[in-house]
């Protein structure tokens with residue numbers, strides 16, 4: 620997979636060279652290029668933003684600078700990449716979006732400040748490329764850089780050969796086998812930690828009872844933390860009885 624990131628803060632992306640993504644980059648399964656947007660500025664102050672038409676606070680990133688940057692990054696691409704634009708005004712970033720991006724051979728990320736990039740940059744790019752404006756949650760970040768770190772960590776662990784244990788990807792929260800519920804809590808030794816015992820059922824070898832216990836904990840945790848997920852979760856009559864109790 621090829622990844623290009625365009626940003627005014629290239630060093631923010633240094634964190635990608637750590638950990639799991641880092642190993643994939645180091646041994647060539649992922650090629651990462653981070654570009655400084657200011658390299659495409661037109662003046663000696665390397666200006667990338669200007670005041671908003673129509674008034675209002677903050678600054679808007681200039682379309683001509685972004686246009687040159689994206690043209691240049693895409694110029695030598697073998698096929699049209701997906702352009703990912705992190706913005707609090709985007710569609711929600713979900714595991715399904717991560718899975719879609721994980722199948723792409725080439726991703727380009729455009730990091731803007733939160734007041735945004737002139738919208739015509741995305742309109743123009745969409746004439747040639749799939750464009751995904753995505754938000755990582757209902758809060759405001761100053762810029763897209765940290766969102767790119769989040770998105771890439773979620774995406775790269777789905778690319779075959781990037782995650783250490785290929786079984787784990789399907790076993791996390793939102794995995795199919797949980798039918799859209801949160802994962803049950805986890806425990807390891809010791810059996811008693813500061814007066815707190817591990818749930819008794821997990822110490823026995825009754826795997827049917829363990830599966831039922833974990834299902835119940837998933838249901839209760841989802842009801843407590845993410846009741847919105849219950850609307851689309853796959854529930855049977857026993858599940859509904861546990862939730863009603």
Ligand code: 6GU
Pocket residue numbers: 704705706707709731732733753754755756757758759760761762763766
């Ligand atoms: Cl993707 N970008 C910014 N700047 N702020 C955000 C966000 C993204 N997602 C939530 N807040």
